[in-house]
Amino acid sequence: MITIYGMTNSGNCYKPRLLMAKLGRPFRHVEVNSDDRGTRSKEFAAKNPNAMVPLMEFEDGRLLAESNAMLLHLGEGTRFIPQDSYERALAYQWLFFEQYSHEPYIAVRRALLTFPNRKADATPERLEATMERGNKALLVMEMRLSEASFFAGETLSVADVALYAYTHVAAEGGFDLSAYPAVTDWLGRVESDPGHVPMDWLP
Template identity: 80%
Template sequence: MATIYGMTNSGNCYKPRLLMAKLGRPFRHVEVGSDDNGTRSAGFVAKNPNGMVPLLEMDDGRLLAESNAILLHLAEGTRFLPADAYERALAYQWLFFEQYSHEPYIAVRRALLTFPERARDATPERLALTLDRGNKALRVMEKRLSESPFFAGKSISVADLALYAYTHVAHEGGFDLGGHHAINAWLRRVEDDPGHVPIGWLPGAG
């Protein structure tokens, strides 16, 4: 059985759990946090020298890090990775967008405001920057979703799961989604897709 090492309240760690749930695949979750130095322990660093979660350990012991790389691997041959070459490239495009233009601002601002260990980094300048850049990312998403039901076309893909992870909790970072009607409709479509589970869900938790 595959094992996913991660933090329950992390959006990046939620991504592979959400995909596994939607695929109905069994896996084991091992909680590894940064607040208690779990990601810096010798045992974990031996598995991932970068000292970050999530980390996927496959049945045969092979290891794979980086949330979106894990998504792509798990989605191979499923409905979450488009068969059409162009739509597959669109999925990749939005995965890159999520990591470069979305997560560094929306996820980081949430962490600054909700994780006590990050409070010292929540300077007015950084909060202003992440709010501005995060809202820009939301505007880009709103435009795309006003034209298409999902990011890579007419069907849900790994791109939607990646972007859903932190967008659905963006309010925890002080982002107002009230005027983003296309985003809100998309959030409901992702949640209505079979097998959906909330961010706090863990295998065996029901």
């Protein structure tokens, strides 16, 4: 059985759990928390020298880091990777967008405001910058979702799983999702897809 090391309240760690649930694949969850420096323990660093979660361990001992790499691996051969080459490229495009233009602002602002160990980093300047860039990312998403049901076409893909993870809790970072009706409607479509589970769900 696959083991996923991660934090229950992390969107990045939620991504592979959510996709595994939608695929109906069993896995084992092992809580490894950065707050108590569990990610920097000697045992965990031996598995992932980058000292970050999530981390996926396969039955044969092979390891895979980076949440979006996990989505691509788990989604291979399923409905979550588009068969059309252009739509597949779109899914990759939005995965890169999520990590470069979305997660560093929406996820980070949420962490600054809700994680006790990040409060010292929540300077007015950083909060303002993450709000500005986060809203820019939401506007880009709004424009795309005003013309398509999902990010890589008309069916849900790994791109939607990746972007859902932190968008659905963006309000915890102070973002007003009511300003983005197409994004709000899309959240509902993702949640109505079979096998959906909340962020705090564990197998």
